[in-house]
Amino acid sequence: MGVEHRTGGSATAVAHPNIALIKYWGKRDEQLLLPRTDSLSMTLDIFPTTTRVRLVPEAEHDEVSLGGAPLEGEARRRVVAFLDLVRERAGSDRRAVVETENTVPTGAGLASSASGFAALAMAAAAAYGLDQDATALSRLARRGSGSASRSIFGDFAIWHAGTDEDGDLGSYAEPVPVDVGELDPALVIAVVNAGPKAVSSREAMRRTVDTSPLYEPWAVSSKDDLADMREALRRADLEAVGEIAERNALGMHATMLAARPAVRYLSAPTLTVLDSVLQLRRDGVPAYATMDAGPNVKVLCRRADAERVAGVVRGAVPGGAVHIAGPGPGARLLDEGGR
Numbered sequence: 280m281g282v283e284h285r286t287g288g289s290a291t292a293v294a295h296p297n298i299a300l301i302k303y304w305g306k307r308d309e310q311l312l313l314p315r316t317d318s319l320s321m322t323l324d325i326f327p328t329t330t331r332v333r334l335v336p337e338a339e340h341d342e343v344s345l346g347g348a349p350l351e352g353e354a355r356r357r358v359v360a361f362l363d364l365v366r367e368r369a370g371s372d373r374r375a376v377v378e379t380e381n382t383v384p385t386g387a388g389l390a391s392s393a394s395g396f397a398a399l400a401m402a403a404a405a406a407y408g409l410d411q412d413a414t415a416l417s418r419l420a421r422r423g424s425g426s427a428s429r430s431i432f433g434d435f436a437i438w439h440a441g442t443d444e445d446g447d448l449g450s451y452a453e454p455v456p457v458d459v460g461e462l463d464p465a466l467v468i469a470v471v472n473a474g475p476k477a478v479s480s481r482e483a484m485r486r487t488v489d490t491s492p493l494y495e496p497w498a499v500s501s502k503d504d505l506a507d508m509r510e511a512l513r514r515a516d517l518e519a520v521g522e523i524a525e526r527n528a529l530g531m532h533a534t535m536l537a538a539r540p541a542v543r544y545l546s547a548p549t550l551t552v553l554d555s556v557l558q559l560r561r562d563g564v565p566a567y568a569t570m571d572a573g574p575n576v577k578v579l580c581r582r583a584d585a586e587r588v589a590g591v592v593r594g595a596v597p598g599g600a601v602h603i604a605g606p607g608p609g610a611r612l613l614d615e616g617g618r
């Protein structure tokens with residue numbers, strides 16, 4: 280029943296990861312995935328996730344695979360819980376086959392949960408026949424992974440924490456107008472370790488909020504960082520954008536280091552890359568680092584400097600892979616058939 284027939288009960292979506300310049304770190308509601316603070320990000324033009332959702336009327340269970348292998352445990356549970364939410368809204372009890380492929384390393388602090396749940400939200404909503412505008416899709420993607428709310432949009436996006444009165448409805452992302460040509464941003468991504476993190480983002484931010492004496496001060500100062508960031512983006516001032524992003528990220532890692540027990544994602548190669556970023560600045564190249572819940576470093580610089588920055592970063596971590604990303608597109612549906 281329902282309106283699934285509009286899409287034939289099948290849909291495929293593509294979404295890209297996004298990297299926060301003002302971080303999301305800490306929830307005020309674990310059920311609805313409502314954040315403590317606003318955050319602001321750039322969606323990448325590399326590392327797409329492609330997700331296909333196909334309804335199977337006769338099936339008793341959802342079937343979920345990532346990169347061709349069945350998903351199990353917590354990762355499967357998150358996808359099934361997400362599908363349950365979509366089914367509840369669509370008034371459907373049909374199970375689904377979900378096939379997803381990441382091109383970004385999964386669980387490495389390179390935002391696979393953002394591209395993953397943005398693509399799943401878009402594909403599942405279409406397969407179950409939910410008619411959602413971009414704002415509603417952003418809210419929905421948020422329920423899978425907070426950062427996914429921002430990957431619905433391309434280029435720069437802000438995710439509003441919202442108010443307690445508005446609850447679910449008040450917390451969604453929207454585009455931030457930026458003169459991308461004038462800012463000319465690139466993120467040089469140093470993958471020093473592509474392996475999955477030992478502690479998930481979810482667990483790490485919960486522990487930080489619960490135990491870190493530095494959490495509240497960071498959350499307070501993050502508000503100022505956001506205001507400064509919006510102003511810097513308005514001016515297309517790359518140096519200011521980079522400085523603010525770097526201080527916000529280092530502050531976030533300070534909150535984790537002060538958690539009990541400490542959460543430390545930054546490794547020796549991370550620090551080597553940070554040193555190379557400092558050296559670039561001393562040499563007059565505007566380059567600024569940001570790190571998420573993992574050891575990998577994203578270096579913000581001008582597109583025109585990206586090759587030079589990538590060369591220096593590559594020299595700093597001879598074993599690691601280095602990618603150059605620009606601002607990328609929002610999530611979109613593919614024509615069925617796969618392209």
Ligand code: ADP
Nearest residue numbers: 354379385386387388389390391392395479480
């Ligand atoms: P990351 O830094 O990669 O975002 P997280 O700890 O936030 O790391 O999330 C990793 C988890 O996100 C995975 O263990 C899995 O549960 C989920 N995930 C990643 N990619 C996908 C995907 N394509 N589809 C569904 N879930 C995904």
Ligand code: DP6
Nearest residue numbers: 299302303424425426480481571572
């Ligand atoms: C450090 O969105 O992965 O990358 O909402 O629990 O799924 P959940 O966490 P997630 O957290 C991302 C944290 C971050 C900063 C950011 O992307 O804003």
Ligand code: CO
Nearest residue numbers: 390392393480
């Ligand atoms: Co994540």
